[in-house]
Amino acid sequence: MKHLAEENIAEKKIGLRVDLNVPIKNGEILNDERLSAALPTIQFILERTNKLCIISHLGRPEEGKFDKNYSLDPIKKWLEDKLEVSIPLIKNFTEVPDSLSIMENIRFFKGEKSNDQELTSIISESFDVYVMDAFATAHRSSSSTYGAIIKSKKACSGLLFSKEIKNLDAALVSSKNALSVVGGSKVSTKLKVIQNLLTRSSKVLVGGGIANTFLKAAGKNIGSSLVEDDMLSVSQKLLATNKIILPTHVYVADSPEANSAQLVSVDNVAADKMILDIELSNEISSIGNIDYVLWNGPLGVFEIDLFSNGTQQLISCLEETSAKVIAGGGETIFAISKFSHKNKFHYVSTAGGAFLEYLSGHKLPSVEALRLK
Numbered sequence: 001m002k003h004l005a006e007e008n009i010a011e012k013k014i015g016l017r018v019d020l021n022v023p024i025k026n027g028e029i030l031n032d033e034r035l036s037a038a039l040p041t042i043q044f045i046l047e048r049t050n051k052l053c054i055i056s057h058l059g060r061p062e063e064g065k066f067d068k069n070y071s072l073d074p075i076k077k078w079l080e081d082k083l084e085v086s087i088p089l090i091k092n093f094t095e096v097p098d099s100l101s102i103m104e105n106i107r108f109f110k111g112e113k114s115n116d117q118e119l120t121s122i123i124s125e126s127f128d129v130y131v132m133d134a135f136a137t138a139h140r141s142s143s144s145t146y147g148a149i150i151k152s153k154k155a156c157s158g159l160l161f162s163k164e165i166k167n168l169d170a171a172l173v174s175s176k177n178a179l180s181v182v183g184g185s186k187v188s189t190k191l192k193v194i195q196n197l198l199t200r201s202s203k204v205l206v207g208g209g210i211a212n213t214f215l216k217a218a219g220k221n222i223g224s225s226l227v228e229d230d231m232l233s234v235s236q237k238l239l240a241t242n243k244i245i246l247p248t249h250v251y252v253a254d255s256p257e258a259n260s261a262q263l264v265s266v267d268n269v270a271a272d273k274m275i276l277d278i279e280l281s282n283e284i285s286s287i288g289n290i291d292y293v294l295w296n297g298p299l300g301v302f303e304i305d306l307f308s309n310g311t312q313q314l315i316s317c318l319e320e321t322s323a324k325v326i327a328g329g330g331e332t333i334f335a336i337s338k339f340s341h342k343n344k345f346h347y348v349s350t351a352g353g354a355f356l357e358y359l360s361g362h363k364l365p366s367v368e369a370l371r372l373k
């Protein structure tokens with residue numbers, strides 16, 4: 001894969017695909033971590049050429065029309081503030097100036113999602129070099145990602161993209177002493193991730209609703225907890241690897257709306273109670289020597305403080321460990337921003353869906369396209 005640092009971009013016209021898809025409410029940016037993560041590549045390019053057009057999507061607007069709610073205007077203002085320059089927000093590839101600009105939401109363009117060849121040609125022919133830095137969108141085969149990389153005369157990965165791949169690969173290949181932690185609500189959505197991580201980690205600790213299904217598959221009574229009965233048999237097969245660590249103690253309540261929770265052994269869950277969180281102290285002390293930890297998915301209903309114990313315990317433990325911790329995924333990033341005070345993780349990916357796809361062992365279209373360049 002060709003990296004930005006290896007490409008001669010001096011005075012060249014650059015199209016930079018970044019992922020500036022951040023939560024915005026009433027024009028206010030609620031979390032700017034992805035924007036900050038995109039800055040080093042923008043600055044790197046601007047030090048060599050100011051003929052830079054920044055391209056991103058925001059949300060999932062209807063294609064083919066402008067929708068103010070999905071305009072990149074608040075992001076343009078954020079960038080202007082950080083870069084201390086004014087940046088025109090342009091609406092068409094015929095308007096790309098020979099100076100810094102930002103393209104309006106690329107998902108307003110008809111054909112972006114389906115990798116329409118006409119749009120792909122328009123994008124790729126607008127620039128001398130196309131820089132792909134949107135790792136969080138690398139799993140989408142759209143015109144401005146996969147399509148433009150393939151069609152551009154020259155394309156390379158940006159600094160963030162390269163950093164993401166380097167860190168994820170390091171954790172995925174250094175399997176000997178790696179622990180994976182997989183939470184979230186459903187085994188079905190994480191099945192491929194768990195299967196792949198079982199081949200690359202010494203142990204896989206499960207939490208969240210996923211743990212309920214595994215506990216039931218292991219013969220435990222899980223009361224009225226969320227469970228996927230159609231995943232029981234595959235869960236039993238995964239348990240037979242003897243690499244899955246199940247919680248031994250859990251927090252139960254009548255419902256997620258309850259005002260209190262009880263800590264019980266997984267052998268004592270009453271028929272009318274739901275498991276909504278896990279207690280991690282036993283599991284943490286039994287983990288042993290680990291070089292890498294890969295974490296995706298909260299371990300309980302962490303949005304509700306009462307059921308955020310397992311997720312918080314995990315974050316504290318990961319902040320103290322000498323192991324390299326790589327975390328990612330939408331809810332995981334949110335949990336870290338909510339509960340981590342030390343910012344001591346080795347690497348937190350900016351990606352949600354793309355992170356999961358990568359952990360599943362799937363080939364990401366934009367990664368493959370860049371490897372062909």
Ligand code: 3PG
Pocket residue numbers: 019021059060136137140351352353354
């Ligand atoms: C994300 O937030 O995961 C990326 O920006 C991709 O967004 P999408 O799921 O709407 O393609």
